[in-house]
Structure formats: C-alpha cells, structure tokens
Amino acid sequence: MNAASRADPVLRLASASPRRRELLASIGVTVEVVPTDIDESRLEEESPERFVSRLARQKAEAGHVGSALPTLGADTVVVCDDAIFGKPADQAHAREMLMMLSGREHRVLSAVAVLGPRGLVESRVSTRVVMRRIDEAEASAYWATGEPLDKAGGYAIQGLASIFVDQLVGSYSAVVGLPLAETAALLRGQGVPLWGGALADGGPGDLPS
Numbered sequence: 243m244n245a246a247s248r249a250d251p252v253l254r255l256a257s258a259s260p261r262r263r264e265l266l267a268s269i270g271v272t273v274e275v276v277p278t279d280i281d282e283s284r285l286e287e288e289s290p291e292r293f294v295s296r297l298a299r300q301k302a303e304a305g306h307v308g309s310a311l312p313t314l315g316a317d318t319v320v321v322c323d324d325a326i327f328g329k330p331a332d333q334a335h336a337r338e339m340l341m342m343l344s345g346r347e348h349r350v351l352s353a354v355a356v357l358g359p360r361g362l363v364e365s366r367v368s369t370r371v372v373m374r375r376i377d378e379a380e381a382s383a384y385w386a387t388g389e390p391l392d393k394a395g396g397y398a399i400q401g402l403a404s405i406f407v408d409q410l411v412g413s414y415s416a417v418v419g420l421p422l423a424e425t426a427a428l429l430r431g432q433g434v435p436l437w438g439g440a441l442a443d444g445g446p447g448d449l450p451s
C-alpha cells in the first residue's frame with residue numbers, strides 16, 4: 243500500500259517516550275509526536291501526586307502550541323517511602339534505586355493530561371509494585387543491558403526487569419508510562435476516536451458539560 247493507507251494522526255503526543263507512542267498505537271490512536279522541553283524539577287514541598295500531575299499538564303500545554311489536534315502530555319515517577327525516583331543519572335544512581343526497591347513494595351505514579359476542545363483534563367493513577375530481592379550481581383548485569391537509562395526508577399517492567407516483579411496492583415500500562423483506561427476516557431471526552439476510528443463517539447469517557 244502507499245502513504246494514503248497510513249492512518250492520519252488524531253492526537254498530538256507531547257512526549258519523546260517511545261513507550262507512550264506504542265501504548266497509544268495499541269489502542270488504535272495514531273499520533274504526531276512533538277516532544278517538549280519543560281523544566282522537570284520538583285517545587286519545594288510539592289507532593290509526588292501534585293508533581294506528576296503538574297508535569298503532565300505542562301507537557302500538554304507546551305506541546306499544544308499551534309496544534310489543531312488535541313494534545314496529550316504524561317509523566318511517570320516511582321515513589322519509594324517519601325522519595326521520588328526519576329531516571330537514573332548514572333550507574334551508581336541506578337544501582338542505588340534498584341537496591342532501594344529490592345525486596346519490598348513501592349508505588350508508581352502516572353499522570354496523563356489532554357488539552358483539547360473541552361479544555362485541559364487530567365487523570366492520575368497510583369500502582370503498587372512489589373519486587374523480589376535483587377542482588378548486586380543482578381543490579382550490575384541489569385545496568386549493563388542499557389535498559390534502566392531512560393526509565394523512571396531505573397527499571398522497565400515491560401522489559402528485562404519483569405523478572406524482578408512479584409506483584410502488581412493497579413494499572414500495568416500506567417507503570418509503562420500511560421494508564422490506558424483513564425487515557426481512553428479522557429480522549430473520548432475530547433472527541434478523539436479510538437481503535438482506528440471504530441470507537442468514535444464520546445462514550446462513557448464523555449465529560450459532563
């Protein structure tokens with residue numbers, strides 16, 4: 243087939259994350275990718291919840307400039323005790339985070355915001371993840387794979403780190419980067435068709451006016 247057979251984008255994705263693009267593709271949403279470059283530092287006394295929500299909204303707003311399409315922004319962090327784990331700065335940082343996560347439970351917070359005809363709407367999901375004990379040799383071998391580098395908390399549940407995961411309660415897709423049930427509801431409320439156009443009405447995700 244030719245270019246005409248390719249689906250036209252129905253959403254602008256304000257994210258450089260290939261995971262988010264793939265997750266959206268998995269529910270039949272074709273995107274145009276416009277990564278943003280916002281300041282991702284945490285404000286003083288800002289809770290992890292407020293932090294991820296603010297970043298998701300700011301990414302959507304920054305990415306929406308000049309767009310005729312609704313725009314989605316998202317943010318994902320790992321929360322362990324009261325600490326927020328973002329992407330590892332280096333091997334020592336990645337190892338430190340993994341050792342903190344070893345043999346215990348943590349939370350993954352994922353926020354998604356969509357800016358469209360109904361304004362800026364947002365959802366946030368907290369998922370509980372329990373990891374088995376991870377030893378130093380595994381942490382070194384894991385770093386050497388390159389996988390931890392661009393992942394919050396320095397691990398990818400969808401990848402090699404799946405062998406560390408004992409339990410998950412919540413949204414698997416949210417841990418990977420986008421809570422899909424919540425995202426679908428926001429998108430439908432903004433008139434974005436899902437499933438390649440097969441699900442095109444406002445549906446249960448429609449927002450009250």
Ligand SMILES: Cc1cn([C@H]2C[C@H](O)[C@@H](COP(=O)(O)OP(=O)(O)OP(=O)(O)O)O2)c(=O)[nH]c1=O
Pocket residue numbers: 256257258259260261262277278301316317318319320329350392393394395397398399400417418419
């Ligand atoms: C915990 C976890 C995170 N991640 C990823 C999802 C996100 O891409 C990344 C968290 O960083 P984010 O800052 O949320 O996203 P990003 O920098 O990749 O992309 P952008 O800011 O442009 O939207 O970690 C996984 O892929 N698997 C996991 O198990």
